Amino acid sequence: MTDARARRTLIAFLVILTLVVFLRLASSARGSTPSGADSGFRSASGPAHPRVAAAGTGPGTAPVAMQIEESGGLLLAASTAHRTLVLRGLQPRSGDLELDWEARVAGDLAARGTGTVVARSGGVSRLVLSIPLPAVERPAGLELEVRARDAGRLAGEAIFPFTLYPAGARPLADLLAHARVALYDPEGKAAPALASLGLSPEVVRAPENLALYRGDLIVVGPGGFARGREALGPVLAARARSGMPVLILDQPSLPGTLSEDLRLWPSFSVSPETSVLFSAGHPILDGLAGAGGAAYFASARSGVRPLLPPTRGNFRIVAELRVRSGPALEEGVSLLEFALGSGTIVAAQAALCDDFRSDARARILLANTLAYLLGGPRPMKKTVLYGQSLDDLPACLSALGPRALPAPADLEGVEVLLMPGDWRAPRLRGARGLPPLARVASFLHEGGTVLLLNPQTLVLDFLRGLSGAGVYFEAAPDLFPARDQAGEPGLLQGIGPEDLALLARPGRAEFRLRALPGADGVEPTLIIPGLARYRVGAGTLVALALPDTGDCSLPRISSLLARLLTNLGVPLDPGPGIDPEAITRLSE
Incomplete structure (x- = not known):
């Protein structure tokens, strides 16, 4: 009897203890809302989701989660940004929550502020932050760090x-906001990054759906060309050739x-000696000049x-990226602009989407690239040749297939x-239909560009008549750093x-012009072995x-x-391409 009574007492004690523990757990969870439970937040809303969300809590205090309600992470300097901070997980019994925030631009403190939040029913409260933004001359990363404290204890940070x-x-922000963009993103990595820049892309599920797309830009997210998705190739080739960026x-x-000209390295290893060829003047790299921009590519992730x-x-x-491998130089292109037909492809073999939240350089690169493609890349120039066909040019150049017709007599446009x-020059001078040398000289002085190929001493009179300046040849010094003025x-x-x-x-005599002062004179702007550029009047002569x-x-x-011809604006034949009918056969 005594044993039975003892067992009943023990069971009753355990039941009471279980109820107490259950009630304590229910009390501590009251009012908390899981992150993302609010249907008003889009999963790809960029900065609405913090890069870092951590909470150090005191006894009886639940972690406070934070989000920014507005989508779009592009801000304009020298203004005030207003962002609604949403806090979840507040305890009604905890009283007011103290907030402090700091805005840092490129790591430097730009603004700070404080605020107070009162817990609402349901554990969700909002506070509008007014953030004064400093003036900047180039794009820069800005990080907004927010900390919440409950009775002096850290309750959450983001x-x-x-x-x-x-x-x-502002035109850039408007351009991104109103752009019509198709996104093929089977792995879902690009959508959050694009949304945080203010884009609302149309998500395409199958490559074939891009064939008739008539928007402003097509974006292929990471993994779009993974094994089994090869059908995307001819679709994109056809769209690019028709003018779609x-x-x-x-x-x-x-x-x-x-x-056939876009190929990836089977494998590429960087080393401490790896250097970065960085075209700092390209619009895509705006805001990334200096060591920081080059370092981003040098620290490329393995894989x-x-x-x-x-x-x-x-x-x-x-x-x-450039790596020495014995006497050879290995070149691995991380960011390439490539013309295909009437369109432009930018291929970024860098982890921009993975690094988007953690590295401001990735955000700047992606925003600049989108703006560059949407704004219309630099077109090639109207190019003609002084001759009847490409056979009248040196074979080394004609093999590259410059798209140039014989020069009209008036050189109009x-x-x-x-x-x-x-030796070809004097023979062509009297060719029927070509402009006389005096007209070519006027074209140059009035602002045109002349690419002079293989200038030689045996045609000195011809070269003088072209430039209107003294011409001479001198032995070239050893290669020295080029200065592009x-x-x-x-x-x-x-x-x-x-x-x-x-x-x-070695030993070759190099073409030179004698400098002449004045607006209509001659001035060297680039002199290196094998290549010279002069300002001649308002025009440019490149030898x-x-x-x-x-x-x-x-x-x-x-x-x-x-590369040299592209930089001059000379259109080149890319060689055999995708059959325009390939897209038709693909769907048959």
Whole structure:
């Protein structure tokens, strides 16, 4: 009997203890709301979700979660940003919650403030933060750090990343907000980044749906070309050739059905000696000049495969990794602008979407790239040749396929004139239909650009008549650092000293013009072995000594010449491309 009574007493005690524990747990959870439970928040709303959300809590205090209610993380400098801070998990019994916040631009404190939040029913409260923004000259990262304290104890904290643009960049914000963008994003990595920049892309589930898209831009998110999705290649090729700009983000592979000239390295290893070729004057890199921008690409994550540099067609190297491997130089392109038909492709083999919240440089790169493509990339120039066909140009250049017709007699509307400077020049001088030399000289002095190919001493009179200045040839010194005085985007954009060394030839006499003062005079703006550029009146004369014909097909030399011609604005034939009917056959 005594044992039975003892057992009943023990069971009753355990039941009471269980009830007490259950009630205590229910009390501590009262009023909390899981992050993301509010249906008013979109999962891809960018800065609405903090990069860091941590809470140090005291006894009996639940963690406080924070979000920014407004979507869009693009801010304009020299103004005041108003953002609604939403706090969840507040305890009604805890009283007022003290807030303090700091806004930092590129790590430097720009503004700070405080506030008080009163707990509401349901555990959700809102507070509007007014953040004075400093003036900046270039895009910069801004981080808003918010801390909540309950009775002096840290109850929650969060860091919200933004991108700050100069005050005059409002057209950029409007451009992104009103752009019609199609997004193929099978892994869902690009959508949050685009949304946080103010874009509302139309998500496309199948590559074939892009074939008839008539918007402003197509974006392919990371993994879009993963195995089994090769059908995307001919679709994008057809859309690009018809004039649609395309942004391709961080792919594991690129099929030949997109372009034979867009290829990824099988593997690429960086080392402490890795250098970065950084085209600081390119609009995509606005705000990233200096060591910080180059360092972003140098610290590329393992597994990101850069592109091989193209060897033909029009392209611009925006950022490239360079690694010495014995006597060879390995080039891995992280950011490439590539012309395909009437359209432009920008391929970014960098983890912009993965780094978007944690690194302001990734946010700036993505915003700049979108704005560049939506605003219309730099077009090629109307180019003609001083001759009847490409056979009248040195074989080294004609192999690159410049899209140039014979020059009209009046040179009306022409921007760039390709002209031989060797034995061909006197023979062409009297050719039927070509402009007389005096008209070419006027074209140059009035603002045109002349690319003079292989200038030689045997045609001195012809060269003097073209430039209107004294012409002489001198032995070239050893290669020295090139100084491009014309400003960016310059002739040497996307070209490194190792590339320029390919133009040097020991013992060769180099073309030179005698300087003449005055607005209609002659002034050298770039002098290196094999390449010279002069301001002649209001125009530009570029003299290029081409490598030997047998060397022109070498990949590095072909790539160098294509870069130089692209920087001059000369349209080039990209070579065999995707059959325009491929997209039709794909759906059959």
